[in-house]
Amino acid sequence: HPDFPWWQRAVVYQIYPWSFQDSNGDGVGDLPGIISRLDYLKGTPDSLDVDAIWLSPLYPSPMHDFGYDVMDYRNIDPRFGTLADFDRLVTEAHRRGIRVVMDLVLNHTSEQHPWFIESRSSRASSKRNWYYWADGKAGGRPPNNWAARFGGSAWTRDPHTGQCYLHSFLPEQPDLNWTNPAVRDVLFDVVRFWLDRGVDGFRLDAINWLGKDTRWPDNPRRLAWRSYYRQVHRYDRDQPQAHEVLRALRAAVKDRPETVLVGEASSDTPGGPAAFYGTGTDELHEVFDFRLLRSPWQADMFRRLIPESDRAVPRGGWPTVVFSNHDQSRHIDRYGKGGDPGRRGRAAALLLFTLRGTPFLYYGEELGLRDGRLHRSELRDPYTIRYWPWKKGRDPARTPMPWDDSPQGGFTTGRPWLPLSPGWRQTNVACEQQDAGSMLSLYKRLISLKKSSRALTAGTYEPVDAGPNECLLYQRVFQAEAHAEAMLIAVNFSARALTVTLPPTIPMFARTGTLILSTDPQRGEERWTADRFQLGPDEGI
Numbered sequence: 039h040p041d042f043p044w045w046q047r048a049v050v051y052q053i054y055p056w057s058f059q060d061s062n063g064d065g066v067g068d069l070p071g072i073i074s075r076l077d078y079l080k081g082t083p084d085s086l087d088v089d090a091i092w093l094s095p096l097y098p099s100p101m102h103d104f105g106y107d108v109m110d111y112r113n114i115d116p117r118f119g120t121l122a123d124f125d126r127l128v129t130e131a132h133r134r135g136i137r138v139v140m141d142l143v144l145n146h147t148s149e150q151h152p153w154f155i156e157s158r159s160s161r162a163s164s165k166r167n168w169y170y171w172a173d174g175k176a177g178g179r180p181p182n183n184w185a186a187r188f189g190g191s192a193w194t195r196d197p198h199t200g201q202c203y204l205h206s207f208l209p210e211q212p213d214l215n216w217t218n219p220a221v222r223d224v225l226f227d228v229v230r231f232w233l234d235r236g237v238d239g240f241r242l243d244a245i246n247w248l249g250k251d252t253r254w255p256d257n258p259r260r261l262a263w264r265s266y267y268r269q270v271h272r273y274d275r276d277q278p279q280a281h282e283v284l285r286a287l288r289a290a291v292k293d294r295p296e297t298v299l300v301g302e303a304s305s306d307t308p309g310g311p312a313a314f315y316g317t318g319t320d321e322l323h324e325v326f327d328f329r330l331l332r333s334p335w336q337a338d339m340f341r342r343l344i345p346e347s348d349r350a351v352p353r354g355g356w357p358t359v360v361f362s363n364h365d366q367s368r369h370i371d372r373y374g375k376g377g378d379p380g381r382r383g384r385a386a387a388l389l390l391f392t393l394r395g396t397p398f399l400y401y402g403e404e405l406g407l408r409d410g411r412l413h414r415s416e417l418r419d420p421y422t423i424r425y426w427p428w429k430k431g432r433d434p435a436r437t438p439m440p441w442d443d444s445p446q447g448g449f450t451t452g453r454p455w456l457p458l459s460p461g462w463r464q465t466n467v468a469c470e471q472q473d474a475g476s477m478l479s480l481y482k483r484l485i486s487l488k489k490s491s492r493a494l495t496a497g498t499y500e501p502v503d504a505g506p507n508e509c510l511l512y513q514r515v516f517q518a519e520a521h522a523e524a525m526l527i528a529v530n531f532s533a534r535a536l537t538v539t540l541p542p543t544i545p546m547f548a549r550t551g552t553l554i555l556s557t558d559p560q561r562g563e564e565r566w567t568a569d570r571f572q573l574g575p576d577e578g579i
């Protein structure tokens with residue numbers, strides 16, 4: 039497996055720059071803060087030992103969408119530091135063997151980007167067609183019925199010229215017109231700009247939104263609870279053009295074979311997000327798969343969804359495993375609902391590192407960090423505010439990283455931009471580093487296991503059909519001429535103890551092996567000689 043590209047062997051750690059480490063006391067995380075915490079991620083015996091960091095957007099931004107509204111693609115927001123700080127981060131990360139993946143927002147800019155300011159200035163502007171402008175219908179109605187992801191119409195009328203511009207997200211995030219070659223040229227230059235600064239790849243935001251049907255047909259209606267889904271998004275996402283752009287982008291990074299392109303797509307077309315692998319080698323290297331992230335904690339669901347995800351990835355593409363990110367409630371809270379969050383969080387960790395694909399961790403999950411409990415007045419994200427309290431929203435998952443039990447968890451000497459999550463006095467890095475039974479210690483063991491095992495990295499996923507129903511059983515199997523390795527994984531999705539009997543199809547060597555790891559901190563390494571074994575409540579082995 040040394041021949042596999044780095045991103046197929048990597049554990050990736052997502053940093054939300056607002057919340058990782060503040061260095062200047064303004065309550066907001068920053069680049070010098072991140073640099074000061076790199077040892078936590080790699081390079082010392084205490085490190086987590088991740089291989090790459092993905093940084094949510096750092097670009098200058100009015101922060102309506104906390105950086106996903108970009109004002110300047112070639113700079114760093116002063117809240118986070120300077121380009122010199124960024125260069126230092128890349129150097130320091132690389133020195134420790136950490137790759138750096140930038141977030142890249144191609145679908146839209148900020149309304150305060152100079153391109154949009156120019157575009158909206160007049161119908162005759164040279165940049166008018168860098169964005170989508172259309173005439174509204176009679177009676178002040180928008181050009182069509184398209185709904186924005188964050189609520190309301192996807193069109194906003196600009197009083198200055200009387201036309202409407204398209205925004206798939208907030209009105210402060212006008213969509214770029216990708217049919218315009220000038221848009222492609224300038225953004226592909228941005229890609230080269232960051233590659234020249236040493237970044238190792240990009241996480242491409244909302245990639246299935248690039249390209250629209252510019253005849254502006256209405257989306258077909260359907261019945262749904264939430265307004266955004268009261269229409270089939272047939273004409274405003276998943277257009278052929280997105281694939282065309284990705285093929286061109288893949289070709290543009292061909293001369294830098296170490297570069298990884300990871301895409302975020304929330305498509306409900308038949309191919310789903312996996313369509314953005316293209317043939318497997320001509321679009322994205324990796325596409326996030328949110329099936330498990332969106333699933334309730336049920337063995338039946340996981341049993342059905344895992345092979346679906348696995349099969350969706352074409353030859354040449356590589357799967358991802360992701361349970362949490364900055365867009366939803368943390369998985370310890372989601373999966374933990376109606377059960378023991380701590381124990382279920384540990385079982386989920388076992389899945390994260392033993393399923394086939396690159397694991398993506400979201401900062402803090404390795405501590406078992408819980409969602410913040412926020413008052414209305416503390417909310418910052420417009421999407422969270424709009425649907426509060428009917429939807430939990432995104433702010434609860436964006437609270438500061440707790441490093442120790444000093445004031446504000448060592449995150450800031452000032453007032454943090456969001457309050458810390460409850461429990462941070464125990465759930466913090468310093469505490470958990472002292473405790474062999476902590477979530478952090480489990481993550482470290484799993485990361486080291488994943489990286490030392492060919493079965494876990496390069497092996498196939500083989501479901502094992504054996505009861506009881508609440509137990510998910512599978513094997514990861516690696517076979518090459520000189521090396522054969524198999525791991526059997528069992529996860530108890532219930533809160534009662536179970537006895538599992540292995541079916542005769544499991545080969546003999548798996549019946550007489552070693553129990554390498556249990557999510558139960560009390561259970562140590564065991565010799566394995568029988569075809570049946572016990573699982574404690576919520577235990578994974």
Ligand code: TEU
Nearest residue numbers: 103106143187207243244304364365366
């Ligand atoms: O999210 C795109 C996306 O699919 C959203 O609909 C997501 O599901 C939503 O945040 C609800 O949970 C990306 C980014 O991850 C998100 O943070 C940005 O706000 C969005 O794009 C716009 O850039």
